[in-house]
Amino acid sequence: MTTTRLAGHALVEALMAQGIDTVFGVPGESYLAVLDGFHEHRERIRFVVCRHEGGASFMAEAQGKLAGWPGVCFVTRGPGASNAAIGLHTAFQDSTPMVLFIGQVASDQRDREAFQELDYRQVFGPGTLGMAKWVAEVQHADRLPEYVARAFHTALQGRPGPVVLVLPEDMLTTPTAAPVLPCVVPVLAWPAPGALRDLRTMLMLAERPLAIVGGSGWTAKSARDLQRFVEAWQLPVGCGFRFQDTFDNRHALYAGDVGIGINPKLAARVRDADLVLAIGVRLGEMTTGGYSHLAVPRPAQKLVHLHAGAEELGRVYAADLLLQCSLGVAGQALATLEPPPGLPRWADWTTSAHADYEANHVAPTVVPLDMAQVVKTVQRLAPPDTVYTNGAGNFSGWLNRYTRYFGLQHHGRTQLAPTSGAMGYGVPAAVAAALLYPARTVVNIAGDGDFQMTGQELATARAHGAGVGSGKLISIVVDNGTFGTIRMHQEREYPGRVSGSDLNANPDFAALARAYGWHAARVAVTRDFEPAFAAALVADGPTLIHLKLDADVSTPRTTLAALRAAALKSRSG
Numbered sequence: 001m002t003t004t005r006l007a008g009h010a011l012v013e014a015l016m017a018q019g020i021d022t023v024f025g026v027p028g029e030s031y032l033a034v035l036d037g038f039h040e041h042r043e044r045i046r047f048v049v050c051r052h053e054g055g056a057s058f059m060a061e062a063q064g065k066l067a068g069w070p071g072v073c074f075v076t077r078g079p080g081a082s083n084a085a086i087g088l089h090t091a092f093q094d095s096t097p098m099v100l101f102i103g104q105v106a107s108d109q110r111d112r113e114a115f116q117e118l119d120y121r122q123v124f125g126p127g128t129l130g131m132a133k134w135v136a137e138v139q140h141a142d143r144l145p146e147y148v149a150r151a152f153h154t155a156l157q158g159r160p161g162p163v164v165l166v167l168p169e170d171m172l173t174t175p176t177a178a179p180v181l182p183c184v185v186p187v188l189a190w191p192a193p194g195a196l197r198d199l200r201t202m203l204m205l206a207e208r209p210l211a212i213v214g215g216s217g218w219t220a221k222s223a224r225d226l227q228r229f230v231e232a233w234q235l236p237v238g239c240g241f242r243f244q245d246t247f248d249n250r251h252a253l254y255a256g257d258v259g260i261g262i263n264p265k266l267a268a269r270v271r272d273a274d275l276v277l278a279i280g281v282r283l284g285e286m287t288t289g290g291y292s293h294l295a296v297p298r299p300a301q302k303l304v305h306l307h308a309g310a311e312e313l314g315r316v317y318a319a320d321l322l323l324q325c326s327l328g329v330a331g332q333a334l335a336t337l338e339p340p341p342g343l344p345r346w347a348d349w350t351t352s353a354h355a356d357y358e359a360n361h362v363a364p365t366v367v368p369l370d371m372a373q374v375v376k377t378v379q380r381l382a383p384p385d386t387v388y389t390n391g392a393g394n395f396s397g398w399l400n401r402y403t404r405y406f407g408l409q410h411h412g413r414t415q416l417a418p419t420s421g422a423m424g425y426g427v428p429a430a431v432a433a434a435l436l437y438p439a440r441t442v443v444n445i446a447g448d449g450d451f452q453m454t455g456q457e458l459a460t461a462r463a464h465g466a467g468v469g470s471g472k473l474i475s476i477v478v479d480n481g482t483f484g485t486i487r488m489h490q491e492r493e494y495p496g497r498v499s500g501s502d503l504n505a506n507p508d509f510a511a512l513a514r515a516y517g518w519h520a521a522r523v524a525v526t527r528d529f530e531p532a533f534a535a536a537l538v539a540d541g542p543t544l545i546h547l548k549l550d551a552d553v554s555t556p557r558t559t560l561a562a563l564r565a566a567a568l569k570s571r572s573g
């Protein structure tokens, strides 16, 4: 027998039944009964109060990415929900399981455009090109447990993603005796045996196969099994855009990341392959080089696409073989394919793919501040299970190129980065990771533009004790005084005509961090970075390192001056 309590309390109990012990949010008067439920159960579940709903929704998204289990966010009506949209969109594009709860006006006031009212089904979808897999407004307190269980199933099954549950205020204050439902067990899809046999036949006929792996829903076991599969077949492996931690970057089969700033040799290899196995990744714009490495709709290469979501299969490409399979069992399914005896005929192709990756890891020296050395120093000094986070901007190019992510079978996910390209993701993601794994070190690399979108979450970190235990929390801000990515595009398309891309009144980031109670250091030359980072690794609290970088240093491959000169030359020629 469940005793009668407010539906707001029942909701908190339902979340605890789903294994949730941390939620992120910004309060609102629309869901006071839920906040009271968090107070009631404060020994078992914590409400991490954030400074902005964008930060809160990014934190919940990061929680979903790290745990492979829905991250949970609470926000208030119209203004709160609007601010939270960025985390929802990121969860959708990144296929991250997440549940966003939004307070709503009381049911007897609906459709009057009451204070802060929004119609969330209209705003957030659902739709396959949208913001959420499912949006529902709970009208009956007794059905709350049913909605919560469905939200968790929906977020986790098929292609994982975000779900929105809308909570009218009066519904939350209604008493209910409805018992909560047990923790969901998501259903895993397996490929048909015939499809696996066809895949084996295609591999047996291939001359230059290449696997591109990534996507959401891998488990440690499945990633280990994936490694067994590619080892048995000696397949070169690329990781999809911002899924670089799916396969061990130190492995002799690793060929590099197939995303923005791809090694040109790897791009050529994707084009030269005669069989591409896309395992778990969406065949989106970033992983296909703007739909160019693989021609649309019928690629020159034979294409096999394995994905958890039926709607992703055949979405863009007319592939030769489609397999619907949850990534939690994909490794196991693939590892059943019996390899041919002896080394396959593509052994040289595989060896040279890894050699290309290694050559791309060698960095030219840059003065006075060498970002490649910064990133390499971070990885040399930081513990092996360190979680790396970033938002969007050219600064992330150095992190992507020079960090060797370990396969997620070792320490779970270690790359928290938005495939949606959302600026502002890195700081909140780092705070969330530090709160969820207090014994692990978390390193965020942010651009100056990127940092200033969510930098106020430094306060959230302090308020909730992030980075004060054995695990350190370190944010490295790459301050080049410009929205450098946009400046890069401008120099290519409209050389010398800088417009709307300056960031010329930046704060002193180190002073700002100190004001938030963080340690801070400022670095302008390469040799000062290592001592600053080493100090951060033993500091008794979080540290921000402010890097001053010349704006001309555009990417790991080029400078603004070179881009401008090339663009002007091509115009005059």
Ligand SMILES: Cc1ncc(C[n+]2csc(CCOP(=O)(O)OP(=O)(O)O)c2C)c(N)n1
Residues within 6 Å of the ligand: 392, 393, 394, 395, 396, 421, 422, 423, 424, 446, 447, 448, 449, 450, 451, 478, 480, 482, 483, 484, 485, 486
């Ligand atoms: C929320 C959001 N707004 C705008 C953009 C477009 N955008 C992509 S990168 C970028 C500039 C990033 O600047 P910064 O963080 O300083 O990094 P940099 O490129 O200079 O290394 C902008 C404005 C975006 N991706 N996300």
